[in-house]
Amino acid sequence: MPHTLFAAPLSLYSGKARAYLDWKGVDYEEVLSTPDVYRDVILPNVGRPVIPVLRTADGAIIQDTTCIIDHFEVHAPGPSVYPETPRQRLAALLIECFGDEWLVIPAMHYRWHYNEEWVYGEFGKVALPGGTPEEQYAAGKARAAPFRGSVPLLGITPETIPAIERSYEALLADLDEHFAAHPFLFGSRPSIGDYGLIGPLYAHLWRDPASREIMGRIAPRVAAWVRRMVDVARPQSGEFLAGDQVPQTLEPILKRMMREQVPHLQTVADTLGQWADANDGAQPPRALGMAPFTIGGAEGKGVEGQRLAFPFSLWMLQRGLDHLASLDGEARAASEAWLREIGGEALVSFRMPVRLEFTDHRLRIAGRN
Numbered sequence: 001m002p003h004t005l006f007a008a009p010l011s012l013y014s015g016k017a018r019a020y021l022d023w024k025g026v027d028y029e030e031v032l033s034t035p036d037v038y039r040d041v042i043l044p045n046v047g048r049p050v051i052p053v054l055r056t057a058d059g060a061i062i063q064d065t066t067c068i069i070d071h072f073e074v075h076a077p078g079p080s081v082y083p084e085t086p087r088q089r090l091a092a093l094l095i096e097c098f099g100d101e102w103l104v105i106p107a108m109h110y111r112w113h114y115n116e117e118w119v120y121g122e123f124g125k126v127a128l129p130g131g132t133p134e135e136q137y138a139a140g141k142a143r144a145a146p147f148r149g150s151v152p153l154l155g156i157t158p159e160t161i162p163a164i165e166r167s168y169e170a171l172l173a174d175l176d177e178h179f180a181a182h183p184f185l186f187g188s189r190p191s192i193g194d195y196g197l198i199g200p201l202y203a204h205l206w207r208d209p210a211s212r213e214i215m216g217r218i219a220p221r222v223a224a225w226v227r228r229m230v231d232v233a234r235p236q237s238g239e240f241l242a243g244d245q246v247p248q249t250l251e252p253i254l255k256r257m258m259r260e261q262v263p264h265l266q267t268v269a270d271t272l273g274q275w276a277d278a279n280d281g282a283q284p285p286r287a288l289g290m291a292p293f294t295i296g297g298a299e300g301k302g303v304e305g306q307r308l309a310f311p312f313s314l315w316m317l318q319r320g321l322d323h324l325a326s327l328d329g330e331a332r333a334a335s336e337a338w339l340r341e342i343g344g345e346a347l348v349s350f351r352m353p354v355r356l357e358f359t360d361h362r363l364r365i366a367g368r369n
Contacts, residue, residue: 033051099196105307174252289308
């Protein structure tokens with residue numbers, strides 16, 4: 001029996017998992033996450049309505065794309081999407097966090113402010129696969145309401161939208177320059193960083209029609225990279241760059257992460273520490289209220305806003321911090337020096353008050369740091 005991926009075409013994280021499974025050459029079938037699938041499979045096994053969910057051939061349930069990828073990195077043959085060298089691996093883990101947890105901002109903005117009417121039909125195709133277009137539109141509009149309603153909570157407001165668009169268009173230009181020299185982030189093989197980017201850049205920002213036009217116009221090489229990622233020509237092919245090289249063309253992307261995402265994550269970490277002090281032993285909530293962020297500027301200048309503080313983003317960042325902490329000697333010194341070169345001093349001394357783990361489909365506090 002093959003593995004089963006419960007997913008949907010319009011789902012950001014489904015796009016990440018699907019692209020990886022195709023490159024890894026995993027034998028799987030994809031099942032549309034209809035209401036029946038949520039009722040019969042996802043809710044009984046995971047406890048909340050979330051996709052993608054993977055059921056392995058032996059019946060185990062895995063939720064979260066990073067966990068799905070890491071499962072097959074251990075259990076499937078073939079090359080890894082994790083670079084083995086210190087700086088490349090650190091850069092790849094950081095870009096995964098940036099793509100997964102930060103690019104949801106432009107992904108949701110462009111979906112709901114440029115593609116709203118079209119997306120209702122896409123939601124309807126999942127909610128009511130056998131319905132007429134009119135029935136699907138109505139069903140999709142009802143099902144999409146919570147997603148549409150979450151837009152301001154993600155920091156997407158009339159005040160921040162111009163800055164979000166500046167930031168995203170600058171990111172596209174930077175990535176376009178990089179892909180002029182390299183087919184993937186670190187050479188001719190996709191990395192875990194590529195898979196962090198592909199979720200938002202494919203499922204929302206390329207697949208949604210108005211967003212695809214913007215990407216194709218501003219960054220045709222990014223659009224070509226998206227197609228390479230989702231239409232895998234040669235599974236398990238390619239190599240990472242030799243000599244622990246992190247291309248200079250990736251520095252603007254990483255510097256943007258250091259300016260925009262990392263200060264917000266430090267605020268979230270401090271808030272989580274305070275919450276843990278007051279709720280000893282409790283499982284953290286999905287969000288810890290609102291927290292400030294700044295977007296769309298250079299050299300510390302940008303537009304300020306407020307968005308939900310997600311502890312899960314800290315678990316994603318913790319993966320990169322754990323890798324950095326595992327290094328010693330020359331590798332540690334070189335990695336820290338490289339972080340300082342890209343404006344990442346805050347990561348060298350990042351204050352993570354608690355240890356996080358993701359087990360049984362839930363984020364948990366494993367202890368104090």
